[in-house]
Each structure stands twice: as structure tokens, then as C-alpha cells.
Amino acid sequence: MKLTIIGCSGSVPGPAAPAPCYLVEADGFRLVLDLGNGALAALQARISAFDIDALAFSHLHPDHCADFSALAVLRRYHPQPPYPPEQRRLPVFGPSDTARRFAAQYAPNDAERQTTDFSTVFDFHPLTGETVQIGPLKVTSALVTHPCEAYGFRIEHDGRSLVYSGDTAACPALDGLSAGVDLLLAEATWTDLPSRPADMHMSGRQAGQTACRAGAGRLMLTHVAPWTDPEVVLAEARGEFDGEVLLAEQGRFYEV
Ligand SMILES: [Zn+2]
Ligand SMILES: [Zn+2]
Numbered sequence: 001m002k003l004t005i006i007g008c009s010g011s012v013p014g015p016a017a018p019a020p021c022y023l024v025e026a027d028g029f030r031l032v033l034d035l036g037n038g039a040l041a042a043l044q045a046r047i048s049a050f051d052i053d054a055l056a057f058s059h060l061h062p063d064h065c066a067d068f069s070a071l072a073v074l075r076r077y078h079p080q081p082p083y084p085p086e087q088r089r090l091p092v093f094g095p096s097d098t099a100r101r102f103a104a105q106y107a108p109n110d111a112e113r114q115t116t117d118f119s120t121v122f123d124f125h126p127l128t129g130e131t132v133q134i135g136p137l138k139v140t141s142a143l144v145t146h147p148c149e150a151y152g153f154r155i156e157h158d159g160r161s162l163v164y165s166g167d168t169a170a171c172p173a174l175d176g177l178s179a180g181v182d183l184l185l186a187e188a189t190w191t192d193l194p195s196r197p198a199d200m201h202m203s204g205r206q207a208g209q210t211a212c213r214a215g216a217g218r219l220m221l222t223h224v225a226p227w228t229d230p231e232v233v234l235a236e237a238r239g240e241f242d243g244e245v246l247l248a249e250q251g252r253f254y255e256v
Contacts, residue, residue: 007038089123168201
């Protein structure tokens with residue numbers, strides 16, 4: 001399983017990276033996790049947007065899904081798609097309200113019903129917190145702690161495992177999802193100040209503690225906000241977790 005960092009800037013796109021987007025590849029299958037602001041441009045620098053096999057959204061904050069609208073335009077209106085759209089609807093996994101919210105995000109193109117019909121190009125699947133098979137990948141979602149319906153993902157293939165926290169505070173659901181994982185891709189939005197709001201995001205320290213409790217193989221920090229010093233976040237995590245700790249680096253790929 002290969003993980004490529006398409007975007008890793010937390011909360012907003014930053015000067016060095018788009019907002020979150022991760023490409024997971026195995027056996028030639030391509031799963032994209034989140035598609036934040038600016039991510040579609042960076043993704044197309046790697047692969048054709050028509051070569052995505054499935055999309056999964058952790059939650060519907062704009063820094064994780066804003067570029068869905070751009071992808072919708074590309075897949076519906078590209079004058080020479082490599083296949084007729086109706087022959088390949090892209091599976092999209094996300095929170096319960098994903099289909100309605102994405103239609104609303106787009107200007108309605110059905111004046112009578114005041115809505116947008118994506119059914120020819122996308123096939124929406126609400127996440128349930130259960131395990132689903134997406135191509136060759138076994139994907140387990142779990143509801144995590146964030147101000148909206150938000151999921152973390154555990155992705156397994158060929159005896160290896162990757163957990164993506166999505167956006168979350170430290171929580172038992174993330175601990176459960178991460179137990180014994182090979183690579184924990186965990187958000188660390190900010191530094192560990194007691195004044196930070198509860199139930200929203202993790203600090204580097206909390207991401208390190210999560211990796212430690214889970215017995216993770218490696219910890220990769222992501223979603224560091226542009227106004228946060230990544231070196232401080234990294235040092236916090238290293239103070240809590242004895243294994244290897246990395247900062248997700250824009251454009252790099254990693255074998256899981
Ligand atoms: Zn976010
Ligand atoms: Zn969020």
C-alpha cells in the first residue's frame with residue numbers, strides 16, 4: 001500500500017500545501033481520502049482525475065471537501081472523457097448528508113427542483129461506522145470527536161494497515177481504530193496549550209499519546225495549521241511516542 005500526500009495543510013490551504021488530500025494506492029487501485037481546497041490541482045499533477053477509483057470524505061468541513069465541486073465539473077463537462085460518464089460512476093463515501101450537501105455546494109442546474117443531479121457521475125455511499133470493501137482495500141470507519149459528523153478510517157491491505165484520523169480530538173474511537181496500526185496518519189492542528197477548545201482537534205502531544213496508546217508502528221503528523229510551528233508539534237509528539245514520528249510532506253509518498 002502506498003500513501004501519497006496531495007495536501008496536508010490544516011484548516012486552510014497554506015503557502016506550501018493545499019488543504020488535506022491523500023492518495024492511497026494498492027494493486028493499481030486508487031482511493032482518494034478528502035479533497036480540500038486546492039487539492040484537485042495537486043492531485044492532477046500526479047494522476048488524471050479520471051483515474052480515481054473511489055473517494056472517501058472524513059467530514060464535510062471545506063478544508064476536506066471544497067474541491068469536490070471542481071471534480072464534479074471536470075467529470076461532468078470534460079469534452080473528451082476517457083469513457084462515457086454513465087459507464088463509470090465514481091463511488092463516493094462520506095457522512096450521511098454528503099450527497100445533499102455537495103449538491104447544495106454547486107449552483108442548482110435543475111431550476112424546477114432547485115437541485116443538482118450528480119447521479120450520472122457519482123455514486124454516494126453514506127458511512128456507517130462499519131467495514132466496507134473498496135476495491136482491494138478493507139476500510140473501517142469510526143465516528144470521531146469533532147464539531148460535525150466526522151470519521152476516521154482504518155485501511156487494510158495485504159497484512160498492512162493505515163489509519164487516517166480525519167479531524168478529531170483525542171478520543172476512544174480513534175484509539176480503537178488505531179490499535180496496532182502500521183502507520184498512523186494523525187492530525188495535529190495545534191500546539192498543546194490548555195486554552196485550546198476541547199473536542200475539536202489534537203495537539204502534537206495528543207497525537208503522540210494516541211500513537212503510544214495504540215502501539216502504532218509509525219506516526220505521521222498532518223493537518224498542521226499554517227499559523228502553527230510544525231517543529232513544535234513534531235517535538236511534542238516525539239516527547240510522547242518512542243517510535244518514528246514524521247511530518248507529512250507535501251508531494252511525498254510513503255510505503256505503508
Ligand atoms: Zn480540517
Ligand atoms: Zn474539520
